Amino acid sequence: MDRFEENFDKVWQKVEKARIETNEHSIVKIVAVSKYVGKEEIKALYDIGQRAFGENRVQDLKDKSSALEDLPLEWHFIGRLQKNKINHLIDLPVSLIQSCNGFELAKEIDKRAAVKGKKLDILLQINSSGEPTKAGVSPQSAIDTYEQIANECKNLTLKGVMSIGAHTDNEKEIIKSFETTYKIYEKLKPKGAQICSMGMSGDFELAIKCGSNMLRLGSILFNSH
Ligand SMILES: *Cc1c(COP(=O)(O)O)cnc(C)c1O
Numbered sequence: 001m002d003r004f005e006e007n008f009d010k011v012w013q014k015v016e017k018a019r020i021e022t023n024e025h026s027i028v029k030i031v032a033v034s035k036y037v038g039k040e041e042i043k044a045l046y047d048i049g050q051r052a053f054g055e056n057r058v059q060d061l062k063d064k065s066s067a068l069e070d071l072p073l074e075w076h077f078i079g080r081l082q083k084n085k086i087n088h089l090i091d092l093p094v095s096l097i098q099s100c101n102g103f104e105l106a107k108e109i110d111k112r113a114a115v116k117g118k119k120l121d122i123l124l125q126i127n128s129s130g131e132p133t134k135a136g137v138s139p140q141s142a143i144d145t146y147e148q149i150a151n152e153c154k155n156l157t158l159k160g161v162m163s164i165g166a167h168t169d170n171e172k173e174i175i176k177s178f179e180t181t182y183k184i185y186e187k188l189k190p191k192g193a194q195i196c197s198m199g200m201s202g203d204f205e206l207a208i209k210c211g212s213n214m215l216r217l218g219s220i221l222f223n224s225h
Contacts, residue, residue, distance in 0.1 A: 004044045004221070011220055018208040028208055031076050031197075033218030035060060039067045041222055046071055054078045054098070054216055058085040065093055078162070078216055080135055081105060086112050090120065098123045098162040098197055098216075101135040103145050103152075110153035121157050123197055124149065128180040129166035129173070136163065142184045150191065160195030161185050162214075165203045174203050178210035185211070 011030075019028050033054040034042050042053055042064060051072065055061040056079025065075050074095045081089065081099060086109055089097070100106050100122040113120050124146050127136030137145045142161070150158050163181040166173045178198055185196040199207025201220035208215070 004041070005048050007221060007223075008045065008048055008050070011217065014205060015208065015215065018205040022209050022211075027213060029214045031078075031214060031216045032221050033078065033200075033216050034064065034222070035079075036218055037222050039064055042068060042073075043071070045221065046073065052076060052095075054218075056080070056099075058089045058092070061094065062088065062092055069093075076216075081109075083108055087116075090116055090118055094120070096121050096123065096159065096195075099125050099135065100149075100156075101125045102137050103148050106149040106153050106156060110155050113155035119155055119157065121159050122149075123160050123162040123195060124158060126161050126163045126181050126184060128163045128184075129177040131167060134164055134167075139180050139184060143187055146188055146191065146193075158192065160193040160197065161188065162195075162197040165198060165200065165207065171206065174206055175210060178203075178207050178212070182211040 015028055019026055031052045031054045032045055032050050035056050052074040054076040061075055061077060075093055077089060077094050077097045078099050090112055097120060125136035126139060126142050127134045128139055146158060161181060161184060166177040168174060181198055182196060185193055195214050196212050197214035197216060198212045199215040201217055204215045204217060
């Protein structure tokens, strides 16, 4: 069997197991984080049914999306977005900017989207573990920021929240960070939030158990063991 197919199958089974144990009616979407690989690997995953791919650098998203423009792929931006790269990103076929880390950045994206006559879907990134190296709004200010963006950024549509789990081996700490994000997501549901993006290769099963409905999986999909 193709190495990706075997990998993907194993991951898929783990996702399904955690999903069914948590809530068999839930839907969990996988975004394949392709930042470690090139177009050949993306194409291989596409051939076995994967459609959504995530990149954390604007230039990589540009190169790979144009190299694969014949395929109906869905591109997610998940990295730190520098202001001077916003215009480049907006020109690309990006279906969701997951890493909007505050009102200031949202306002900048909105301004440039207005000039270009574009509408963009975004997630608000929450720094639920409170680690200083992580981007995102604090849990305390997340709801206010979400509302402020929704009210003032007319060219953006907020679809929900994104978060990276606590960086530790301590499962309780990881769970706590996911629960913090999920509680905020629940409060935002009446305001239209539909996506709770959390869970990476090392912690996706915990994330699913805490209510995630979008995983961002990189190394576990693309490294063959
Ligand atoms: C790289 C990255 C991922 C995927 O990480 P893996 O541990 O390889 O699954 C997910 N989210 C973000 C924001 C990333 O930068």
